[in-house]
Every structure is written in structure tokens, then in C-alpha cells.
Amino acid sequence: MNCWTRRQFGYLAGAACLTALAPRVARSQKSRVVVIGGGIGGATVARYLAGVGTIEVTLVEPKPSYTTCFFSNLYLAGMRSFESLTHSYETLAQRYGINVIHDVAATIDPVAKTVALKAESKLPYDRLVLAPGIAFKFGAIEGYDQAATEIMPHAWIAGPQTELLRRQLDSMEDGGVFLIVAPPNPFRCPPGPYERASLVAYYFKQFKPKSKILILDAKDSFFGQEVFQDAWARHYPGMIEWLPRQFTGGIKAVDVKHLSVETEGETFKAAVVNFIPPQMAGELTQQAGLADQSGWCPIEPTSFESKLQPGIHIIGDAINSGEMPKSAFLANSQAKVCAFAIAAALTGSDLFAPQLFNTCFTFLAADDAVSDSIAFEPTEGTIKISEILISQVGEDAERRRQVVQAANGWYAAFTHDVFG
Known part of the structure; x- marks a missing residue:
């Protein structure tokens, strides 16, 4: 694990070298990069490109601040404040000189190379980066539409939905059933629904010990299943x-x-329903023809440039990413690879071989967390796993407590890397 961590931080340091890239071709004016979406991927690519002196970066994001979906299950369990998950764009604008525009990108004209904003202004670009996150397939399940989210929240995009689910759990009577509907693959954060079950069970164990948790899954197995089910048996016997x-x-x-x-053979009633719908790439990619029949966006694995539209790069949860899961750390890793590729294209600098890593921490209880570390490489037009290290059943309690400490430190360092 320590060796793998050194490799990760070596890459982070390498990404910082974007600030030292020297253009081989003199330019009379700066190249323009527009980034749509201020989540982890979008904020990261904007920050790292802003260090290249010949590139002017504009970040388009409708929300005034960003709330992380990762660690939001800790908020649901009462283990973390909502404010601690929320990050502003002030540092990106003030320290890194990024032009942050709080507006909605309405349409893209790839021929004219412009982005039309809802406020009716247009942004010209030399390169465009989309980090639109996910959208939900409303209507895929009868009765679950946008309006239903106000009664059966998904809380899969952090913010008001997360706060709504927390209020519902707080007001639920002891002895009630909390029902989670887990979506089909692929979806954002594969361990997420099962971590949510674990941490809500931790909350119930303290304050509503008669309550139960039921997970209705669209799948027959899930990532880390043995580790989760072992933890449920140890910490919450009979509850999940x-x-x-x-x-x-x-x-x-x-x-x-x-x-x-x-379901096909039975109807399940609950006090609180957390319905996580099937997912696809964010709406703008669908409108712009950047997603294929899978609902996700095909990309070139060494640059994250769209296979359907040259000059447009797509990063984060919206892409069809081979063996890569849809995670925040991978969005950050993809963003750095993408930033190098764009800088090389616009300045004539050397293009480095892509290095893609994922680190994920998952909480099972307040003093019990697990981790996975995975390296990826572009292979035969897609992205495949090259190395993997994951937590196993049977690890001692002290090791799991150390992972908890590492996870909290990781959150602080990671969000600083993204938002400054």
C-alpha cells in the first residue's frame, strides 16, 4: 500500500508540472479552454490548465458551491456536517485566475466552437471540456419521475436531496423500514448504496435500534459484497x-x-424510500450527440477526447470508461491526463504517457473502514485494470481504524487538490 501511495503522489506532483510547460510555438494571444461542470473532474482540469500561461480557462457551473457526494453517507449517519462537504469556487477564481461563470450551458456549436449559456451569451473556445456528471433515466421504472424524487429521494447528487433524505431518516419512527433501491450497472460509486446501508445502520443502532434496512437490488452481486456482508453480520446482526x-x-x-x-412477485412498503435510479451521462452530452446508444460518452483513452466530436473532451462519470468505475478520484485522475493532452495540443509541449489511479475509502462503521487502490492503463482502445489492492474480510480492528484515519486525511488533501 505504501509503495502504491508513493506512485500516486508522484503523479500528483507530475500534474503540477503543467505550470512549467513551455510552449514551443509563440502565440500572440491565449488559447481559450471552456470547462462545463464544476464537480471534481471539471474543477480539477480547470485548476491544472490555469497554470499554463498561454491558456485562458473559463469554468461554467450553475451552483455557487459544490457538495461532495463522497463522504455524504457520513452526513446521513450524523458523523459529519453538511458544511464540511461543501466547497466554494473562490480560490479557483482568485488564486488561479479562472473565469468562473455561474450559469447553465444550454447548447454547443462544435462547428463555430461556441457554447451558448442560458443567459444568452456565447463563449468561444479552442478546446472544450465537459464534466457533466450523471443524469437519471426517469421513466425507466414506472412511477419514478422527477417529482417522485421529492418523496423518494435518490440523494445521488449531493445537495438538497442529501438534506431531504437526512430529514426523513431523522423523523422516521423507531421500528420503521428504510428501503434502498440499488441501481443496475454502470452507476456512480459502486460501493455507495452499500456504504449508505452500513452507515444508516450505524445511526439506527444508536438512536432507532428497532428499525430495519432493506436493499432491493437491480443486480445479483455487487462490488465488495463479501466485505460488506461480513461487516453487516459483525456490526448490525439482523438489521440489514x-x-x-x-x-x-x-x-x-x-x-x-x-x-x-x-417487484415481480411482491410489494414492499417502507417508512423511508431511497430510490437510486438507473443512470446515464449528463443531459448536455445527450443533447450534443456526445453519448452513444449505451447512454455514456465514448472517449479516446489517452486524451479523453470524444470519439464522436473532435476538439471536445469528456471526463468523469459521464464517460464509457472500460474497466474504470465512476468515482471522484478517477474523475480527478482523468482530469489531469486530459489537462496534459490539451496543454500539449495547444502549446506544442511534450505529451506524457497517461497514468490513471483510483483510491476509494468506504466506511462500514465509525471505526471500521476499507479501501481499494487500483491502477489503470489504456489498452486496445479502452482502459483496463493493471494493478489492484483491496481490503479483505478478516482484517484486524486496528488496521480498519487506521483506514478510518487515512480516509479523513485523504478527504482534506483531495478536496484541497481540487478546489485549492
């Missing part, structure tokens, strides 16, 4: 029940009025 698709026949419909979820 997981039902796979092969048992239920799949999710067929929801009844928002009666807080129930219908």
Missing part, C-alpha cells in the same frame, strides 16, 4: 437485508403515495 434481482425478479414500479416498491 439484501435481496438480489434473482430473488425479487427486479424492480417494476413505485407507488409514491403509499411509499411502496413493487
Whole structure:
């Protein structure tokens, strides 16, 4: 693990060398890069490109601040404040000179190379980066639409939805059922629904010990299943029940009025329903024709340039990323590779071989967390796993406590790397 961490930080240091890139071609004016989406991927690529003196960076993001979805399950469990998850764009604007525009990107004209904003202004660009995150396939399950999210929140985009789910859990009577609907693959943060079950169970164990958690899954297995089920047996015996698709026949419909979820053979009623819908690339990519029939965006794995539209790069959860999961750390890693590729294209500097890493921390209880570290490499037009190190069942309690400490330190360092 220590050797792997050194490799990661070596790459972070290498990304910082973007500030030292010297253009081989003199330019009379700066190249313009527009970044749409101020999440982890978008903020990272904007920050690292802003260090290249011949590039002018504009970041378009409608929200005045960003709340991380990762670690939001700790907020649901009462282990972290909402404010601690929320980050502003002030440092990116003031220290790094990024032109931050709080508006909505409405349309893209790839021929004219402009982005039209909702406020009716247009931004010209030499290169465009999209980091639009995910959108939900509303209508894929009967009865679950945008309006239903106000009763059965997904809380899969952090912010008001997260706060709504927290209020529902707080007001739930002891002895009630908290029902989680876990989505089909691929989706943002594969361990997320099961970490949520773990941490809500931690909250219930302290304050609502008669309550139960039911997971209705659209899949027959999930990432880290043995580690999660071992933790549930140790920490929350009899509190969490997981039902796979092969048992239920799949999710067929929801009844928002009666807080129930219908499967092929049974209807389940709950006090609180956390319905996480099927997902696809963010809406702008669908409108701009950057997503294929899978609902995700195909990209060149060495530059993250769209395979469907030259000059436009896509990073983060929206891409069809081979064996890479959809995680915040990978969005950050992709953003740095993308920044190097754009800098090389616009300045004539050397292009470095891509290095892609993922580090993920997952909490099972307040003093029990696990981690995975995975390296990836572009291979045969896609991205595949080259190295993997993950936590295992049977690790001693002290090791798990050390991972908790490492996770908290990682959050502080990681968000500083992104937002400054």
C-alpha cells in the first residue's frame, strides 16, 4: 500500500508540472479552454490548465458551491456536517485566475466552437471540456419521475436531496423500514448504496435500534459484497437485508403515495424510500450527440477526447470508461491526463504517457473502514485494470481504524487538490 501511495503522489506532483510547460510555438494571444461542470473532474482540469500561461480557462457551473457526494453517507449517519462537504469556487477564481461563470450551458456549436449559456451569451473556445456528471433515466421504472424524487429521494447528487433524505431518516419512527433501491450497472460509486446501508445502520443502532434496512437490488452481486456482508453480520446482526434481482425478479414500479416498491412477485412498503435510479451521462452530452446508444460518452483513452466530436473532451462519470468505475478520484485522475493532452495540443509541449489511479475509502462503521487502490492503463482502445489492492474480510480492528484515519486525511488533501 505504501509503495502504491508513493506512485500516486508522484503523479500528483507530475500534474503540477503543467505550470512549467513551455510552449514551443509563440502565440500572440491565449488559447481559450471552456470547462462545463464544476464537480471534481471539471474543477480539477480547470485548476491544472490555469497554470499554463498561454491558456485562458473559463469554468461554467450553475451552483455557487459544490457538495461532495463522497463522504455524504457520513452526513446521513450524523458523523459529519453538511458544511464540511461543501466547497466554494473562490480560490479557483482568485488564486488561479479562472473565469468562473455561474450559469447553465444550454447548447454547443462544435462547428463555430461556441457554447451558448442560458443567459444568452456565447463563449468561444479552442478546446472544450465537459464534466457533466450523471443524469437519471426517469421513466425507466414506472412511477419514478422527477417529482417522485421529492418523496423518494435518490440523494445521488449531493445537495438538497442529501438534506431531504437526512430529514426523513431523522423523523422516521423507531421500528420503521428504510428501503434502498440499488441501481443496475454502470452507476456512480459502486460501493455507495452499500456504504449508505452500513452507515444508516450505524445511526439506527444508536438512536432507532428497532428499525430495519432493506436493499432491493437491480443486480445479483455487487462490488465488495463479501466485505460488506461480513461487516453487516459483525456490526448490525439482523438489521440489514439484501435481496438480489434473482430473488425479487427486479424492480417494476413505485407507488409514491403509499411509499411502496413493487417487484415481480411482491410489494414492499417502507417508512423511508431511497430510490437510486438507473443512470446515464449528463443531459448536455445527450443533447450534443456526445453519448452513444449505451447512454455514456465514448472517449479516446489517452486524451479523453470524444470519439464522436473532435476538439471536445469528456471526463468523469459521464464517460464509457472500460474497466474504470465512476468515482471522484478517477474523475480527478482523468482530469489531469486530459489537462496534459490539451496543454500539449495547444502549446506544442511534450505529451506524457497517461497514468490513471483510483483510491476509494468506504466506511462500514465509525471505526471500521476499507479501501481499494487500483491502477489503470489504456489498452486496445479502452482502459483496463493493471494493478489492484483491496481490503479483505478478516482484517484486524486496528488496521480498519487506521483506514478510518487515512480516509479523513485523504478527504482534506483531495478536496484541497481540487478546489485549492
